[in-house]
Amino acid sequence: xxxMTQTPLSLSVTxxxxxxxxxxxxxxxxxxxxxxYLYWYLQKPGQSPQLLIxxxxxxxxxxxxxxxxxxxxxxxTLKISRVEAEDVGVYYCMQGTxxxxxxxxxxKLEIK
Amino acid sequence: QVQLVESGGGVVQPGRSLRLSCEAxxxxxxxxxxxxxxQAPGKGLEWVAVIxxxxxxxxxxxxxxxxxxxxxxxxxxxxxxxxxxLRAEDTAVYYCVRGGQQRGDYWGQGTLVTVSS
Numbered sequence: 001x002x003x004m005t006q007t008p009l010s011l012s013v014t015x016x017x018x019x020x021x022x023x024x025x026x027x028x029x030x031x032x033x034x035x036x037y038l039y040w041y042l043q044k045p046g047q048s049p050q051l052l053i054x055x056x057x058x059x060x061x062x063x064x065x066x067x068x069x070x071x072x073x074x075x076x077t078l079k080i081s082r083v084e085a086e087d088v089g090v091y092y093c094m095q096g097t098x099x100x101x102x103x104x105x106x107x108k109l110e111i112k
Numbered sequence: 113q114v115q116l117v118e119s120g121g122g123v124v125q126p127g128r129s130l131r132l133s134c135e136a137x138x139x140x141x142x143x144x145x146x147x148x149x150x151q152a153p154g155k156g157l158e159w160v161a162v163i164x165x166x167x168x169x170x171x172x173x174x175x176x177x178x179x180x181x182x183x184x185x186x187x188x189x190x191x192x193x194x195x196x197x198l199r200a201e202d203t204a205v206y207y208c209v210r211g212g213q214q215r216g217d218y219w220g221q222g223t224l225v226t227v228s229s
Contacts, residue, residue, distance in 0.1 A: 001174075039215055041157075048207060048219040049149075049157065060217060092157055096215045099171035101147075101159040 002027050002095050006104035012112045019080040021107045023093035028073045030097070037096035040069055040078045043106075044089040052091075053078065085111055114138040114218045116208045121223030124198055134191040134208030134220055142166075142186040145211030148193050150204035151222070158204070161193065162211060175201075198227045 003026040013019045029036045040053040051060045053069035056076060066081040080087060088111055093104040120132040134146070148160040161172045161182040170182050181194040191208055205222040209215075 037215070041216060043157075048222055049216065050219070051214065051216045054214045054217075058214075060214060090156075094157070094159070094216070099162065100173040101162070103157045103159065106156045 001100055002029070002098060002102050004093055004095055004102050004104040006091075006093060006107050008107060009105060010108045010110070012110050013080075013083045014112045015085060016082050019083050019087075019109060021078045021091055021093075023071075023076045023078070023104050025074045025076075025095055027098075029076075029095050030073060036072065038069075038071065038076050039094045039096060040067075041092045041094065042087070042089050043092065044086075047089075049092065083109070083111065114210070116210065116218055116220035118206065118208050118220040118223040121206065121225045123226045123228060125229050126199060126227055128198055129194070129196045130198060130225060132193040132195065132206055132208075132223055132225070134193075136189045136191070136208075136210075139210075141184075141189040146182075146184060146191045147209040147211055147215075148182060148191075149207045149209050149216075149219075150202075151207070152201075152204045155204075160206070163191070195225070198225075200227050203227045 005024045007022045036056050038056045041049040043049040057069045068079050070077050090106040090108050092106050115137040118134045124130050147162045163170050163182045179197045183192045203226050205224050207222045208220040210218040
């Protein structure tokens with residue numbers, strides 16, 4: 001199984017400041033079809049997770065452009081250019097390249 | 113609009129069975145693969161199983177293989193998870209999740225399964 005490792009596990013950021021979360025996989029996430037199936041989700045308190053980024057860097061419909069994803073192979077990053085209060089919650093990366101799909105441990109973002 | 117509504121959760125004794133359902137609304141259910149993802153209390157997300165749009169392929173996480181079965185009825189726009197020989201470690205909120213290229217673009221509200229004597 002592919003192991004997904006997120007860092008940091010918690011993040012305290014002042015509103016308006018940037019934030020960055022790293023996600024590393026134990027194997028390359030490049031699929032034989034040429035795509036890389038790396039996803040980012042945000043679970044706000046008391047809610048179901050919501051999709052932010054799919055296939056490394058494509059922003060899902062309605063997701064603010066302050067969220068961006070990048071990376072390739074085994075190293076990926078989610079960046080928030082200016083954190084807002086509504087961004088608090090737990091962020092998860094997930095690989096969908098092979099089965100079983102696997103999630104990172106989650107990164108809890110709070111506002112300082 | 114797209115909606116996924118899970119049901120069937122509850123309290124069950126270890127070793128017993130439970131069947132979860134997820135009814136889909138607002139999209140062509142029969143063209144999407146569907147997943148179950150669970151979250152133990154206070155813990156992170158764990159992918160459980162997937163089924164292809166036509167039911168032809170299914171994959172499971174090792175911890176549920178041989179005990180859980182994912183299935184679907186496209187005529188009823190409904191996804192199922194049959195859970196047998198339940199263990200305390202299966203206690204979690206179970207989410208129904210839409211697949212496809214934008215995997216996880218829609219999640220249900222979740223249904224809580226508690227395995228306890």
